[in-house]
Amino acid sequence: MEPTFLSEAMHPGHPKWDQAVTRRDPLYARQGDLRSEFARDYNRTLHCTAYRRLKHKTQVFYATQNDHVCTRIEHVNHVTAVARTIAETLGLNAELTSAIAIGHDLGHAPFGHAGERLLSRIAETELGSRFRHQNNSLHFVDRIETLEAPGGVHYNLNLTYAVRDGVVCHCGQMGDRPVYPRDTALPLEQIPGDTIVEPFTWEGAVVKVADRVAALGRDIEDAIRLKILTRDELKYLRAVAQRFGESTFRHINNSLLMQVFINDLCRSSSPETGLRFSSANVELMSELTEFNYRHIHFHERLAYFVEYAELIVNTIFKRLKGTYHPDKSLSNVNQLREVCPHLADTFYDWLIKYGHPSLRRTISLKYMADRLYNPEDEDDYTRAILDYISGMTDSFAIKAFEEIVSF
Structure with a gap:
């Protein structure tokens, strides 16, 4: 497959490059460091304590005692894998894509979206504000999380603008609307949580799409493992698998859906038409999203x-x-x-x-x-x-x- 986005990749020479690699403060550099700016961001996020805590935070099923049920850290790693595959196939900057993906959910509350709603309710009552996990993720990477610098002093992560932007702009339903990056650099701390703002880079747009792709099948796998679906619901999932000629699958699973959506996205997208799925897969994603909310998330x-x-x-x-x-x-x-x-x-x-x-x-x-x-x-x-x-x-x-x- 031709890497049709090569000219759009965030590399030196791109019109947005200087803004993309801007940091709030100068960041020390060790002699002989081989990493790019975005690779450093990936590692700085990987080493922070908020990332470690994701392994004990809810994805869908709360405080699970089952070792094989998805937690927030597994979801983040799935998003990172999906986003990197898409970026590499399209010719985008995979290091930037991975750095955004690994940090996109650092601000999630305990107990998942239920915890997010609970904290938002308290924040509205006490402070007249809202709590949104994407804004809190930016807050954590900007001002909460620290790493030890040479000399033993701990400083904030101080990530690049492009990574911070992708983190705070990763939310929003796609539907049949293609995703394009926005043209202007915005003050990220002022982006309201209840407004959908597209990312500044194509790499951030890829993470936004990957966040949807990575969750659909994994939620279904966990629901099957935990035996919360009825026979009729399982029958429906078998029928969905058979649409792809996968007659050997008892039910639809995550790897099958990832392959279907990743391949379709890469074939259907271009810089002119945006990141998009074919009409058949837009319908499928909408159908499965509705299924997950109705039969899993609100079980x-x-x-x-x-x-x-x-x-x-x-x-x-x-x-x-x-x-x-x-x-x-x-x-x-x-x-x-x-x-x-x-x-x-x-x-x-x-x-x-x-x-x-x-x-x-x-x-x-x-x-x-x-x-x-x-x-x-x-x-x-x-x-x-x-x-x-x-x-x-x-x-x-x-x-x-x-x-x-x-x-």
């Missing part, structure tokens, strides 16, 4: 857990908000250690790391992350709690909740 067994997740998130928020005082919030968090040692220890460290530099001196001078919160200001304190909860894994949130309610 009654998941609905039971949403109520449990709501209790967990609200309880943690209320317990931590109860420690706020204009003059002695840190002292109150210290006192909380007597009954909730794990929760209090980690939240105290969070306030120190992202608080005023004078607070950091009480523990360490190694953190040079952005100052985000003033613990004396109630709105700042509320934001600190929401950021802290959003970084939790499902298992940590459950542990914190049990610590709160145990005697």
Whole structure:
């Protein structure tokens, strides 16, 4: 297949190149480093703690005890694999594509999209704002996550504009509308979460498409493994598999769907027509998306857990908000250690790391992350709690909740 996007790839000489490789601050370079700017971004994300926590965050099934059910980290790795295959086939920059893909979901809350809705509800009530995982992903790669630099001091990730842009612009349904990159560089922190903004690069557009492709079949595989689908629903999936002449498949599976959609996208797309699927596969994607939402995402067994997740998130928020005082919030968090040692220890460290530099001196001078919160200001304190909860894994949130309610 001809790499029809070679002239559009984000490489030196591209009209958007200078903007694409811009960083918020200069980034140190080790002598003899062989990596490109985007390869460095990929590695910086791979090494950060938010990426590690994805292995215990919900994709669809909450706090799963089944080792073979997809968690958020597996989804991210699937998106990275799909996006890289598409980028390499089309002739785009695969390193940039991979760097966007590996970081696109770092800001997801515990308990998946249910947790996202819960935090958004709290943010609206307390701050008059919304919580969106894509904006929180940008917030985490920009201001929360840190890595140790030479000299032992920890700084923010400081990723390139093109990667940060792809992270915050990865959401939005395609339907039969082709995806093109936008022309102008926008201030990314000001992109509203409830508005669909196309990415700045073709590589970011590829990740946006890959996010859809990677999830459809994996959700179905997990639903089959967990036995939540009826006979009629399984019969429907067998019929879908047979559309592709796959009579040996008992049900549709992830690898089959990935192959179908990746091949179709690469054959149907061009710089002139945008990233697109054939009309038959647009219909198939829409059909399977509706199936997944109706029979999997909103299955009654998941609905039971949403109520449990709501209790967990609200309880943690209320317990931590109860420690706020204009003059002695840190002292109150210290006192909380007597009954909730794990929760209090980690939240105290969070306030120190992202608080005023004078607070950091009480523990360490190694953190040079952005100052985000003033613990004396109630709105700042509320934001600190929401950021802290959003970084939790499902298992940590459950542990914190049990610590709160145990005697």
